[in-house]
Amino acid sequence: RVLRFDKTHKWHMNLVSLYGSILELSHAISISVGSDSPIGVPILLRSQLEAFVDFTNLASDRKYGYHMDAAHLKEWIKILREAKPGGNPYLSGMSEALDLAAIINSYEGQAEKLLEDGYRPLNNFEKFERSGQAQEYRSFYNFLCCHSHNNIRALIERHVAILEDG
Numbered sequence: 001r002v003l004r005f006d007k008t009h010k011w012h013m014n015l016v017s018l019y020g021s022i023l024e025l026s027h028a029i030s031i032s033v034g035s036d037s038p039i040g041v042p043i044l045l046r047s048q049l050e051a052f053v054d055f056t057n058l059a060s061d062r063k064y065g066y067h068m069d070a071a072h073l074k075e076w077i078k079i080l081r082e083a084k085p086g087g088n089p090y091l092s093g094m095s096e097a098l099d100l101a102a103i104i105n106s107y108e109g110q111a112e113k114l115l116e117d118g119y120r121p122l123n124n125f126e127k128f129e130r131s132g133q134a135q136e137y138r139s140f141y142n143f144l145c146c147h148s149h150n151n152i153r154a155l156i157e158r159h160v161a162i163l164e165d166g
Contacts, residue, residue, distance in 0.1 A: 011062050018055040022048055039158060042147035049141060050124070056131040064130070066119035073111040074121045080104050 005012040025048035032040050057064040080100050083091035094100070114120070122130070128137035147154040 011058070011065055014065055014068065015055065015058055018051050018058065021051040022055065025051065042144045042154070046141070046144035046148050049136075049144065050127075053127050053131045053133060056133075057127060060131075063119070066114055066117070067122050070111060070114045070119050071121035073107050073114070077104060077107050077111065080107070 003016065005016050007013060025044050029041055029044050029048070032038055032044065054064075054068065058068070079091065080094070080098075080103055082088045083094040083098075084100055085092075085095045087095065124141075125134070125137055128134055128141065143153075145151075147157075
């Protein structure tokens with residue numbers, strides 16, 4: 001019922017945030033199953049599994065957080081570049097409200113420093129492998145990803161029933 005942690009410590013905040021995500025996704029899965037609406041379960045489970053992998057990695061190696069930081073910066077840089085004036089209309093508010101050039105330069109500098117120190121965004125296989133879950137990545141994670149990406153395998157599983165008579 002009570003969880004005490006240092007809210008100013010990045011490692012603590014990331015661990016607690018990942019743990020909170022795992023719990024909240026569990027609740028969402030439970031509600032989906034309980035209300036006979038299972039279509040979102042594999043998608044939610046994929047997010048939950050990814051949070052568990054990150055949690056496992058971060059709990060066993062505090063420096064894993066630098067890889068998370070690198071991924072965080074990478075994604076912000078992509079969005080901020082896309083938000084430049086005259087770019088993506090869905091991001092026009094960002095270009096009007098922010099000094100994008102300064103923010104992009106700052107984020108790129110931070111990302112370059114992390115890379116120089118040996119920390120880069122990891123792909124999902126690398127994350128699973130670090131946590132000792134390569135077999136899980138190569139098996140049921142594949143099924144979960146197919147659901148997230150509407151692969152034909154998932155579409156068949158969702159919407160096609162093969163009767164006993166074929």
